[in-house]
Amino acid sequence: MTVFICSLFLPKTVQFNLPGNSRRRHTLSKRQKAFEPPKPPPVVSTVDVQPSLFTPRPDITPPHTPVDEPTSPDPFANEDGFRIHFPHSDNSPADKGSKSWGGRADQPKSRASTPPPADIFESSRTLQKATEMGRRGIVKPRSLIRSESHDKVFASASWRVVNADQGNGGLRNAAMAAARDGKLSDYTWVGTLGMPTDALEGTQQKQDIEDTLATEHDMLAVFCSDKDFDGHYSHFCKQMLWPVFHYQIPDNPKSKAYEDHSWKYYVKVNQAFADKIVQNWKRGDVIWIHDYHLLLVPGMIRKKLPEAKIGFFLHVAFPSSEVFRCLAVRKELLEGMLGANLIGFQIQEYTRHFLLTCSRILTVEATPEGLQLEDRFVEVVHNAIGIDPVSLNKHREETEVKKWLAVMQERYQGKRLIVARDKLDHVRGVRQKLLAYELFLNKNPEWRENTVLIQVALSSGEPTELDAAVSDIVTRVNSSWANLAYQPVVYLKQDIDYAQYLALLSIADALMITSQREGMNLTSHEYLFCQDGKIFPDKKHGSLILSEFTGTSSLFGKNELSVNPWDYRQCADAIKQALEMSEEEKTRRWEKLYQCVVHQTGSHWFTEFLSHLDRSYEEQHKRDQTYVPRLSMSSVSAQYANAQRRLFILDYEGTLVSWGPVNQIIPVSPQRTLDVLNDLLLDERNTVYVMSGRRPEELDRVFRRVPNLGLIAENGCFLKDCGKEEWVEMADASQITNWKESVKPIMQYYLERTPGTQIEERRCSLLFHYNNAEDYESASRQASDCASHVNDACESQRVHALAVDGAILVEPLDWTKCTAAQRVFEQLGEHMNSDQAHEQPVDFLMVVGDGREDEKVFKWANSLGSQKQIKDVITVSLGSRNTEAAATLTQGVSGVLNCLQRLASSS
């Protein structure tokens, strides 16, 4: 059994040995090995230990990563000297420092030429000005003109597999930790190489790379064209999904964000992943798909492999439904995710948002455990990722870390250090942090000259206005308070290596995270771990200032200094509090935080999700694979013959008669149905109830020729007992009146905007019919919005809006067919006299139905059977859908009527 771990980027990529890069050591491709004499193994081989959220590079001395900088001019620079640069591709994970996709000198250049929205480029004047001021600015990416020399170089260059500097470090570490802990044995990564690959198309080189990754690294490389990847990642992911998932709806008037120009690339890349997995999947394998880049993959796989065990985990935040619904392709994205058996989020808030979003946008039934689809249940859980303390512990013992600790100790003698390392994009709130720090220094002169903020900012390719704004604040603070011996802000607009990072976390007095939104924040976990004083006893138990908008914050129980990053005053006060806090309080807070970090580890997260996936798959498949036998007429006839008090609860439409249009009153039932019911009722040992969503008066009309028939109307809100003239209203009338008052104006609003729709008022329910609308497509969208609106606005009133055929039905949650059936059963017990006290009120119960509403009745009836409250319980579902019923009938309405007729005739 293989676990496929699918994320956009593989943990490995390849690095080419190009002219001018001869100082690097290389692993030769298999083909090259055949022609060249063997060489000693490279000193710097693939680093197999993944120590932290980013990879240590033993061959690199801080602060730069020399392998990324060519020693000779870049042979593939465009004529004007610009290296191809993708402003919106992310350089690396927030917790790793890396070069952007298509931006490395030792990898092929992209041929993508899809133009990103105009507003992300600076005008040439702005660019010129930025250049004059020494800033780089954002340059329009230029696609590489097809060049044979470019292709040839890459087709023949030697290459080696190296750790990728893109991708989700937290996920990688968690997988490696789970494997190390013996909880994950056979696994295969599925992902892209994180570099343009058009130049390799059709070459043996590409095949060799693919083979090497597969055979030596258990990695399946997904290849897509540079154009598709660029459209997918730099555009749809980074300009649409990333901002929206972090509550930043693109609203620049010039933005093309709302046009779906990049959607097709998103679909293509997702399809390439799905195809790769489908090709390699074997029965019993597990597929685990990660993050917002691959939302469609579960649904795409499910189409091809209905039996597959598929998990999906979203690493980033999931926004409120009000934000998510702004996405034009909201339905497609949700439906894609729902291909999974289990969907995981970091924290409960995101789970709640997702459930509500699905219920509003897809009008599916949401329960606290997940989503009930027509044919499947999708479980939805929250389970926060964590770090790997074991490898972190190992790596912080390294000499390099100690060296950096010594350097910093000397450099910042007597200073209090507030540290941070963030991706420089709007979401991470670096600007807000600097403003808060400025305010802190302005308000607290006693802390000037002895407090330093060290901010490491990883380039993200975001608009330069942010770069400029941040640099301006840094300059302002430094020019206000710096002197020859003191600089209040140390701003590194570059990444630092792993040893420096660990030293920084260990020596800090406080870590300050001011993200405006963030799925988790594993930097804060690593910081807390490093603050145990083991490698730097002089400083320990430092404070954590953490934005309340990070997933991490909801785990930490306010033992951190929780801040709203938009409240500068509060953030400034938090800095002061962090620095002035007593040792006792710091220790008390740190101990609690530390416990969270070491208990909720990456390894634990990884294995917990996979075992949950096993459980939920088994649960779902027990039902699917439980063979629901066809109803055995001979055994049901024998049970019927032996019974003295029989109760029949029969669904009406779809069971006793074919479905009719819900917006039309059915004048009469087919004679055959009425005859069968009358025949059953001829035997006084039989009690028969028909249940329906129809109104009481409709059922009265339909069954006026079946005396002694019991009726359940409006899906359980009304009950009319056998032989009675009066209907009993089961539901609370005042509650119904109240919610109707809230729902009617909402329906009216949609009615006025959707020609051809109708509102039908039933006693306990309301329907919005759009079957006869002039424009059916647009009406069904309006209807779905109407349902969302109702579900949202009336959540507290115990009603829900459901999609039924051509209509939206709003009905109470507390009165159902099942509650009515229960009432019928209880009443029969109440009517037993004292002589019958030892007997069962019913010794034969038969429930027949065809819809979702009937499933609850099957379940209740089966439980009476298993508790031996009723001797013989027969539950029968029509068709081949998943069901709680113990038997099926496949010949539809006529099969049901035949069966009932045979029982009646056998009396």
Ligand SMILES: O=P(O)(O)OC[C@H]1O[C@H](O[C@H]2O[C@H](CO)[C@@H](O)[C@H](O)[C@H]2O)[C@H](O)[C@@H](O)[C@@H]1O
């Ligand atoms: O920038 P991308 O390549 O699109 O990837 C998105 C981010 O993925 C990772 O962060 C996310 O997962 C982390 C671990 O679950 C979580 O802590 C974080 O909040 C999520 O955003 C990666 O660590 C980031 O660098 C990427 O930017």
